[in-house]
Amino acid sequence: MMELFPYLPKPKGDKKVLRDLKVRERTVQVPKNFTFVQSIAGLQECARIIKERKQFVFDLETTGLDWADYAVCIGIAVRIATGMIRVFIIPTNMAYAMYNFTAAEIREHLGDVFEDESISKIGHNVKFDQHHMHNTYGVDTNGITDDTMIAMHLLNENESHKLVDIAETWLAIDGWKIKQDGHFNVWPLGMAQTYLGKDCETTLLVYEFQQKQFAQLSVLKKLYDEVEIPNIQIAYEMEQYGIAWDGFYYDTVMKPEVQSKRAAARAKVQAVIGPVNLDSPSQVAAALFDGLRLPRINGNALDKKVLHRLIKYDVEQARQVGRELVIENFIEYRKYATLDKMFVQELPLHVVDGRIHTNNKTCGTRTGRWACMRPNMQQLPKAAIGPLIRRAFIPSKGNVLVTMDYGQIELRWLAHFSGDEKLIAAFASGEDIHTATCLLMFPTQITLAELKADKDHPLRVRAKTINFGILYGMGPQLLADTINAQARTAADIITVDDARALIKRWFDTFPKIKKYVNDTKVMVGEYGFVTTILGRKRRLPDAKLPDPMLSSMAERQAVNSRIQGSAADLLKVAQLKIRQFLLDTHYPFRMLLAVHDELVFEVPEAWLRHNEAALDELTAVMRNAMTLVVPVVVSVDLLHRWGDKIHDDDFFEEAV
DNA sequence: CTCAGGAGCGCG
DNA sequence: AAAGCGCGCTCCTGAG
Numbered sequence: 056m057m058e059l060f061p062y063l064p065k066p067k068g069d070k071k072v073l074r075d076l077k078v079r080e081r082t083v084q085v086p087k088n089f090t091f092v093q094s095i096a097g098l099q100e101c102a103r104i105i106k107e108r109k110q111f112v113f114d115l116e117t118t119g120l121d122w123a124d125y126a127v128c129i130g131i132a133v134r135i136a137t138g139m140i141r142v143f144i145i146p147t148n149m150a151y152a153m154y155n156f157t158a159a160e161i162r163e164h165l166g167d168v169f170e171d172e173s174i175s176k177i178g179h180n181v182k183f184d185q186h187h188m189h190n191t192y193g194v195d196t197n198g199i200t201d202d203t204m205i206a207m208h209l210l211n212e213n214e215s216h217k218l219v220d221i222a223e224t225w226l227a228i229d230g231w232k233i234k235q236d237g238h239f240n241v242w243p244l245g246m247a248q249t250y251l252g253k254d255c256e257t258t259l260l261v262y263e264f265q266q267k268q269f270a271q272l273s274v275l276k277k278l279y280d281e282v283e284i285p286n287i288q289i290a291y292e293m294e295q296y297g298i299a300w301d302g303f304y305y306d307t308v309m310k311p312e313v314q315s316k317r318a319a320a321r322a323k324v325q326a327v328i329g330p331v332n333l334d335s336p337s338q339v340a341a342a343l344f345d346g347l348r349l350p351r352i353n354g355n356a357l358d359k360k361v362l363h364r365l366i367k368y369d370v371e372q373a374r375q376v377g378r379e380l381v382i383e384n385f386i387e388y389r390k391y392a393t394l395d396k397m398f399v400q401e402l403p404l405h406v407v408d409g410r411i412h413t414n415n416k417t418c419g420t421r422t423g424r425w426a427c428m429r430p431n432m433q434q435l436p437k438a439a440i441g442p443l444i445r446r447a448f449i450p451s452k453g454n455v456l457v458t459m460d461y462g463q464i465e466l467r468w469l470a471h472f473s474g475d476e477k478l479i480a481a482f483a484s485g486e487d488i489h490t491a492t493c494l495l496m497f498p499t500q501i502t503l504a505e506l507k508a509d510k511d512h513p514l515r516v517r518a519k520t521i522n523f524g525i526l527y528g529m530g531p532q533l534l535a536d537t538i539n540a541q542a543r544t545a546a547d548i549i550t551v552d553d554a555r556a557l558i559k560r561w562f563d564t565f566p567k568i569k570k571y572v573n574d575t576k577v578m579v580g581e582y583g584f585v586t587t588i589l590g591r592k593r594r595l596p597d598a599k600l601p602d603p604m605l606s607s608m609a610e611r612q613a614v615n616s617r618i619q620g621s622a623a624d625l626l627k628v629a630q631l632k633i634r635q636f637l638l639d640t641h642y643p644f645r646m647l648l649a650v651h652d653e654l655v656f657e658v659p660e661a662w663l664r665h666n667e668a669a670l671d672e673l674t675a676v677m678r679n680a681m682t683l684v685v686p687v688v689v690s691v692d693l694l695h696r697w698g699d700k701i702h703d704d705d706f707f708e709e710a711v
Numbered sequence: 712c713t714c715a716g717g718a719g720c721g722c723g
Numbered sequence: 724a725a726a727g728c729g730c731g732c733t734c735c736t737g738a739g
Contacts, residue, residue, distance in 0.1 A: 334734055336718060358719060393720060396733050420729060424723085431731045434722040465723090527727035534727090604725075615728040619723090623729095651723045651729090 089142035089252050091244075093154050098164040101133060101143040105168045110136045110175040110200075112262065114254045115184045116247075118240060121429055122294075122412040123405050128191035129240045130247070131161070134255035136177060136262070142255060144248050147191070151244040161192040175200040179218045179258045182291050182417065189295065203258050205283050206265040208418035209275055213594055216418050222257045226264060274590035282589065282627050283417070289630050289646065290415040290425070297410035298432075298647045298655075301449045301696070305403060309447055313391055313399045320388035327381040333388055347372065347381070360540070362386050394436065398444045405430045411448075413648070422616045423591045423623040424651060433650045435697075445698030454657040455693050455701070457644070457670070459677055461652040462688040463488050464625065465526055468588075468618045471683040473571035477564060482685035493518035496564050513547040521561045525568075526618055528611030531555040572614055579613035580606070587620035588681070589628075622652060629680035630654065636676045642669050655697075663693075667707050 092098055105111050112134040119126030129148045135141040146152040147161065168174055169188060176199045178184055185196045207216040214224060222228040242250070269276040321333055328342040340355040349368050352361045362382055369382040405411050411430065419426025427433055436444050450456045466488060470478040481491035490506045493515045501514050509515075520537050521529075529537075535554035542548050549557070562569040579585050579598040586592050593616035598609035626649060633654070637644055643662055648655040654677070663669070674689040681687075693701040 332735085335736090337735075356718085389719085393733085397721060397731090401732075416730095419731090422729060424729065426730050428731060431722080434720090434731065436721065437723095524727065527729090529727045530725060532725070537727095608726075611727065612729090619729060622723095653723085 089144060089248070091152075091248055092143050092145045092156075093152070095160065095164065097143070098145065098156065098160065101145070102164050102168050104135060104139075104141060105133065105174060106171075108135050108137050108139065109173065110177070112136050112177045112255050112259045113184065114178060114251065114258060115187050116251055116254075117187055121405075121414075122297075122407050123429075126187070126190075127240065128187045130251060131165075132251035132255045134252075134259055136175075136259055142252050144251050148240050149244065149247055150241045151247075158192045162194055166192075166194045169194045169196050172197045174198050177201040177203070177258065177262050179254075179261070180204040182287050182294075182415075185287075185291050186294065199284065199287055201262055202284060202287060202417075203261045203265060205287070205417055206269070206279060207261070209279055209283065209591065210265060210268050210272075211594065212418075212421045212592070218254065218257055218261065221261050226257075226260055228257065228260070274586075275592065278589045278591055278624075282624070282631065285631055286627050287417065289634055290417060293646055293648060294412050294415060296645055296647065297407070297412040298657075299449045299451050300402070300406045300409055300411050301447050302403075302406070302409070304449075304696075305447050309443060310399050312443060313394045317388065317391035317395050320384050320391060323379065323384040324381055324388055327379050333385070334392065339385070343381070349382075359386070359389075360536070362389075390440070394440065394444065398435065402430055402444075402447070415649070420623075421593060423587060423620040423627075425623070425649060432648050442698030446696045448697035450657040450660075450695070453659055453661070454645075455660045455663060455695060455706075456647075456697055457656040457658055457663075458692045458694065459654050459656070459674055460690050460692075461622070461626070461677070462690055464622045464652050464687070465618045466522060467683055467685045467687060468621045468625075469526065469568065469571075470685045472617065472621075473565070473568045474684065475565045475567035475571070478568065479685055485686075489515055489519035489522055492522055492561075492564075496560055511541075511543070513542070516541050516547075517549075517557055518561075521557060525558075525561065525572075527615050528607075531558060534558065575614050575617060576610040579610060585613045585617050587617060587624050589621075589624040591620050591624060593617075593620060625681050626652060626654075629677045632676050632680050633673065636673070640669075640672075642666070642673070644669075644673065664707065 116129045131145040133143040181202045188194045331338045413427045413432045416426040531554035584594040595609040597605045644656045644658045677689045678687045
């Protein structure tokens, strides 16, 4: 039986909550006996007490966030979490401190306690502090047992997990923010001390609050302890190591290619509509709809779909009036402008010492997936134009890149959760899943042989589109549009009614999926949340609302979150198992990136040539990370550059 | 001037 | 009848 409602109390203003929490004071007070450390003896005392107590909260204050920024670590705050109230403020770059410790001094006196696995560390967004401990002081941080940001995200993914917001919302702590101009390192000493002390103190209060919540939520606590917290280290290691960037390729190929094509397309468009700003949809819309009098398809919207429908009017008008074409060139401009803005201009900003270190957001999504930013390595172009961008990402010298992908993992989770015999059988057959579902849906209309001969057969397109769309609760209108966008001939076009019938046919073909989807909707309406395979919660209070627009959106989100979130759980478990496997075997793979259902590694090329079996062993770890009722399939690619696959046969034959 | 929101589009 | 789920990033736009 599922747990009843989420235990977390309502946000601020709810008196009962405050009573239950027994919040003593509405303002966090830095303990009176805090120590502003100004001597080596003081550092040694701090280390001695940490070793005694075996647990502490810590926080760093810095001037910057990004790898590519010039970031300075201003000081460390340590709050003993058990048995005594002690706070140590350790300055390393405070303008008004009498003495600032050097990195060597920090390393000498605090290095061992930070590196000691058996000493428990608590922090808020610890990965951030972990990077600065390493990059500024050369100190590794082991033994992270708690992260209040991640805990908050598990306990309620809909609320802000910024420390200050948690304090205000859940602990009703006021007067927390300190207003002061300028960088932290030139703040007046008392203010800076107070700020650091309060951060630690608040983290400790939040930690204690969260532990009370977890005490009633054993499944979530297990997910926290065994998956989320250990994964901090994996994200940290991937970020520290980064991925190599080929600046020469960028300068000589990627940038000139994209920017020249963008400029050429811009010139062609502006030759027709004049010097309007092509990056302003409203200006272009005015030029096309009012200037050229092309028909408005969907108001002033000028997205890809509208543009494609405008082509025929443009061609016709251009012929009549005797002008150059504009729409196709504008589509071309859009394409290269997007590449230019999102990748060509963006990516090199994040190169540090020839490598790109993305920032994995452990609390980036409400479903449990990771997001990542600066740069977002999960949104690099993939299709036809993809390699032009991806080729700039290369393995370290002497290595090859290895990618490992879960195949159709979300549909497999759907089969798992629903228990639908036909979908399970389709996966068990090992046949391409879209082909298999197509045959099940249209058994009398097409044969396997015909489908194999024509991967883009309209019936397979229908099946494939529904297979994906169903996970998200796609409606008939969009299904029709999506299928029609892939039509090869006029005969392939379907109506909205056709689409509605297709959806019905799909659910009739897989009856248990229909039941599963309905059950999920009922459940979210009843409980207000759904859970993933590992018990991660997605709270969707809107599902209880009478407004059908809001409640049906929440229902779609519920159906999707269970699937997407379980796939995320699987990848996270796989990452942990792979890391352990690599530690055990000493295989020299390095995990570089995680992209939802794909992991990217690099491995020394010479080693791999003589250890081909290692690839199978590694994929086996991924496949067996969890047991589903259907087979889990992992595909492997080797690459000299991202975007350029190597044929395995060629690669391993050379070794002979 | 800053800031939030929308449009648009890249990925799974 | 109908906004298909989850993200990050850019630019433009209008509000303050």
